[in-house]
Amino acid sequence: MSIHRRTIIRTALASTLAGLGAAPWMHAHANAPLRIVSPFNAGGVNDVLARAIAKPLTELLGQSVIVENRPGAGGSIAAGYVARATPDGNTLLMGLVDTQSIIQFIYKKLPYNPDTDLRPVSLVTSIPIVLMRGPSLGQVRTMSDLVQLAKSRPGALTFGSWGVGSIVHLAMERLLAAQGLEMLHVPFSGQAPAVQAVLAGQVDMMFVPAGAADAAARDGRVRILASATPARLELLPQAPTLRELGIDLSMGLWQALYAPAGTPEATVHKLTAAVHEAMQDKGFFDVVRLQGARPDPSSAESLRKLQTEERQIYGALVKRLDIKLE
Template sequence: MSTSTRRLFLAGATATLALPRLAAAQQAAGLPAGWPDRPIRIIVPYSAGGITDVISRGVAIGLQAALGQPVVVDNRPGANGTIGTTAAARAPADGTTLTMGITDTFAINRSTFPSLPYNDEGDFAPISMVTRVPFALMIGAHRREITDFASFVREAQREAGRLSHASWGVGSSSHLAFEFIARSQRFEKLHVPFAAQAPGMQAVASGQVDSMMLPVGGAESLARDNRAHIIALAHPQRIDLTPGVPTLGELGVPLSTGLWLALYAPARTPPAIVARLNEAVRSAVRHEQTLAVFRQQAGTPEPSTPEELAAFVRAEREQWGQLVREKGIRVAA
């Protein structure tokens, strides 16, 4: 037997001997033997190209490395994220189907929909927070007279309901963040909702709509191509991705908000699997390729315990619900 053949034989023998120990360790932790034994699916309740899709694909890379199984993204867009989120709620509770929950689907929709086809608490087991990305106020390049926040407010007040703003749906976080600015600066506006982030961005870039509140990574991509410009950040401090852009706080508007993203499994997923997934997320969000995706969106890793995520989202529901009630925003049945 050659040296190389002997090495391969010994490596294979060692791996074979390790399998029973691995199975025993999984059983001791309460995990099914060999779990996960097939690919993991992340249902994204929005179309490809938006922030939820981009972050989910970045996280999938890290999860695949942590779990040793392929992790695929399954886009199920529609109805402010309710179609995909409902599909995730009804998936088998075996830890192989997850969903990327966001501010809209887990904190806002219950206040804006007269009847929600899923229960954002009862139908899901929280796994971990993933990241948060700040919002930016973006103005289309066709509005040359708007060069900063002061001129934006001036034009919005002068036009009295004609300045238009895009969002990815009535009652979305993009819509509500803009409502907050309009309320604080006392101007009326024209809301133009789209089915997803990407078409709203394109409408602003093409001059069909004047403005949009959206994750800063998407806004920066249009500003880089001179199709739009960013006049303010809804963030506590300025960020490297958009040098020179002031925060809304600096401009006298007390708004610091954005989109948070977190992973959930269907309710009744065994606690041992939830714990293993939480461990995998903590590893995934520090994977080199996942971090590169976060940086492009001005996001940072923010893993949490399931309990921390649940408490955070309860507070978010109350905060957003209050704004929805004040503005009387409802999604048509």
């Protein structure tokens, strides 16, 4: 994020909070806990960062903020649950590019409409992803090694993801198409079980959030082959980008908070301001940094624009790959 954008956000935040009075501010029904619903199992990056933002929000709001995991159906179960929740500001979705810009192209029917059933509150983080191979491919040291092996064994190698149509699934499909490769996709119910399968040698490789890959690679069982980022990551400076390797691909993951569509404008405005202030917390920042991610506060309007732009990209990709689920 540019220094200019940070200045604008902080100036707007200061003005907003001044209008709210001294923290902690409390909105309607604040005696009830505020729930942040995560669409995936505990242990994945969505859950970790939801819990990281919950702590400073609790202190700021003077209200318990808890994380509730509702995994399944690519995140649509959690998103549908929040869409039907009472629109009082006490139930939020920790959505991501999967739930807001991809999944509607995968499933014929969803229990929610990403455009009309959920109101954007703010972006929270932008998270880089990297390609990690497991111990089953111990002979693979570089992307070149992987490409050569995959070409010699078409359809034999496997890659994991946290669900059909997830950002990490689509990233791998784009890589395979770019290199003319064929592999078997093995989807899981969340990031943690998928990564564990790679670590155990049950699945050969996977695109993984950078922080999880860094932690997994420390004992030498796995190897990070490349990042899907425009530039090398500070967390993983040894990992070349795909573009450095001659593969013109760049994809990443973003997380954002959403409220039910009927939530009053004033409540959403207050939540946005509170989330932005919570993101200044050192504990939150430290967790984000360990994930190789960056805080990325936004207005509700710019978040809505982002998810719309991303839909144009991923809608065309899903159509080209002909990925469909009932």
